[in-house]
Amino acid sequence: MLLxxxxxxxxxxxxxxxHGFGQTRQAWAASAEAIAAAGxxxxxxxxxxxxxxxxxxxxxxxxxxxxxxLAAIAATVGSKPVLVGASMGGLLGIAAQDRCGEPFGAMxxxxxxxxxxxxxxxxILGFMRAHPDGFASLDEASDAIAAYLxxxxxxxxxxxxxxxxxxxxxxxxxxxxxxxLLGDLTPDIESHQPMLLDxxxxxxxxxxxxxxxxxxxxxxxxxxxxxxxxxxxxxVVVPKATHMVAGDENGAFTRVVLEFLESLDEQGKx
Numbered sequence: 001m002l003l004x005x006x007x008x009x010x011x012x013x014x015x016x017x018x019h020g021f022g023q024t025r026q027a028w029a030a031s032a033e034a035i036a037a038a039g040x041x042x043x044x045x046x047x048x049x050x051x052x053x054x055x056x057x058x059x060x061x062x063x064x065x066x067x068x069x070l071a072a073i074a075a076t077v078g079s080k081p082v083l084v085g086a087s088m089g090g091l092l093g094i095a096a097q098d099r100c101g102e103p104f105g106a107m108x109x110x111x112x113x114x115x116x117x118x119x120x121x122x123x124i125l126g127f128m129r130a131h132p133d134g135f136a137s138l139d140e141a142s143d144a145i146a147a148y149l150x151x152x153x154x155x156x157x158x159x160x161x162x163x164x165x166x167x168x169x170x171x172x173x174x175x176x177x178x179x180x181l182l183g184d185l186t187p188d189i190e191s192h193q194p195m196l197l198d199x200x201x202x203x204x205x206x207x208x209x210x211x212x213x214x215x216x217x218x219x220x221x222x223x224x225x226x227x228x229x230x231x232x233x234x235x236v237v238v239p240k241a242t243h244m245v246a247g248d249e250n251g252a253f254t255r256v257v258l259e260f261l262e263s264l265d266e267q268g269k270x
Contacts, residue, residue: 018089080105
């Protein structure tokens with residue numbers, strides 16, 4: 001499977017960015033640039049079926065091969081990079097760390113815990129299912145995002161949407177992910193929760209959970225459960241952020257990640 005990547009050079013410990021379901025590696029651009037400017041080499045990639053990475057053709061998508069993809073990306077960065085994984089990317093990171101030889105030396109989970117709030121996930125999936133016929137223009141897509149994210153000021157400039165949309169031959173613009181992902185991965189997604197809960201118990205590397213204060217995906221209950229399973233983990237709340245922490249409050253989010261990376265260097269763990 002060919003995976004599209006973007007790399008930033010640096011002389012310190014490596015960082016791997018893993019995006020959420022339906023996103024692309026562009027979601028990390030601002031954070032990765034800032035973190036690379038501090039000396040940490042970074043790589044972000046499009047998960048299979050997303051962005052410019054390969055699609056599965058007639059074969060179904062499965063969770064385990066996507067976790068293996070993440071471990072393979074980690075192996076290209078150097079010895080035990082730090083994972084920054086949002087939502088799906090964080091869940092894949094938990095699975096990869098447990099099943100693929102512990103590829104990460106530390107992990108940052110962005111607004112995701114091994115158990116999540118079903119209502120919040122259904123809200124996201126509802127938006128992803130809402131436009132099966134795509135959009136007639138970038139402006140129409142921008143309007144749809146503005147309605148979905150009413151807490152963000154203004155509309156997303158249409159030109160910034162080009163990396164998220166693709167024309168598939170019908171003259172309309174569609175999200176830059178394989179629509180079969182919805183049918184293959186989402187119906188039984190909660191069946192992975194027992195495995196993920198068990199996996200977190202076995203993670204011994206430094207862990208940071210970054211949650212949005214307005215998130216409907218993680219809750220006080222799921223956060224408490226996570227911290228009980230991984231008592232060595234740290235937890236930071238980003239004010240005014242929803243589940244889309246890096247998109248809502250990128251500056252605050254990036255500062256939290258940089259502080260974590262710097263602390264690992266000081267402790268000799270990165």
